[in-house]
Amino acid sequence: MPEGHTLHRLARLHQRRYAGAPVSVGSPQGRFTTEAAKLDGQVLTSAEAHGKHLFHHYGPLGTVHVHLGLYGTFAESTLPEADPVGQVRMRLAGRTHWTDLRGPNRCELLDAAQVDAIKARLGPDPLRRDAKPDRAWERISRSRSSVAALLMDQAVLAGVGNVYRAEVLFRHGVAPLVPGRALDRALWDDMWADLVTLMRAGVRVGRIDTVAPEHLPAAMGRAPREDRHGGEVYVYRRTGMPCLVCGTAVAYQDLAGRKLYWCPTCQPG
Structure with missing residues (x-):
């Protein structure tokens, strides 16, 4: 299972590549289709990590919570997009890059209260400046x-x-x-x-x-x-x-x- 530094690297990468602009969101596998339809074409406002959890924030539309677990992986590529390979739970695409998520333990759209509940049950993260x-x-x-x-x-x-x-x-x-x-x-x-x-x-x-x-x-x-x-x-x-x-x-x-x-x-x- 990836350790916390990996999730923080991903958060920084996704913040740099996608935040602040509209993104396309899809689910070639089909298990995230309903949620992806709500987010497709919307602005990803920010990305952050807490421990082994990754959060993609879309303002009032909610937050995509990803926990990779033992088998989850992100694959990062430059445009143009290619056909999906394997079971892609979520595809995120922006102005210059696209990202495929495969095999996560969790990939779900949550509201602010649900995100707060996840963070509340986690201990302090040495990589977060707000850690206690x-x-x-x-x-x-x-x-x-x-x-x-x-x-x-x-x-x-x-x-x-x-x-x-x-x-x-x-x-x-x-x-x-x-x-x-x-x-x-x-x-x-x-x-x-x-x-x-x-x-x-x-x-x-x-x-x-x-x-x-x-x-x-x-x-x-x-x-x-x-x-x-x-x-x-x-x-x-x-x-x-x-x-x-x-x-x-x-x-x-x-x-x-x-x-x-x-x-x-x-x-x-």
Whole structure:
């Protein structure tokens, strides 16, 4: 599932390409036809992201809410439009570009109250300037759940996925299974600030890089990471490989249906 930086990149891209002008909206697949007909030819006023949710605002006509889930993707192209390929839930076209949405978990037209309800149940997003990290701390500091589980709970913290979860815990030497209430406030503040920095970098470059300059391939004389997710990371999907800092084999286990990675030496329990 795409992490928050991907949705913010999409929001910025769609804001730049489509906002402020009439757009054509269709549903070649047919599952969004009624909603698309209401929006076709209207002005897309703005695009924004909150966590893993994307919102296309059309003023009083409502807001298109997209949650990509595990399989959803956007495909971006320049005009002229081509025939749809595959099951295109929504096609958006403007003056210079067109975009196809396939396989989302959610693609729905909502009113303002419904949009507010979605945002209200999400935790603070490190990529939003209106984020209130104290809200996340209030939940974490009272919880017996592991910090690893809490970081993935979108009601606690919006936009953080498995990669950022594993990497921020490593960067701050936090054992994944430590209860949230055992965290020190100063440590949490440092982790939040680090997430803001890492995720903003992810928005800029379109991939997740978390390693310090001294641990990059060129500095260490090692081969670059080969992974479809891209980027250089410390522990994510490096099971059994040596930690880039201490050489200990990276550990792995399942936690609440998701894969958890950490270094037993750098993140002692």
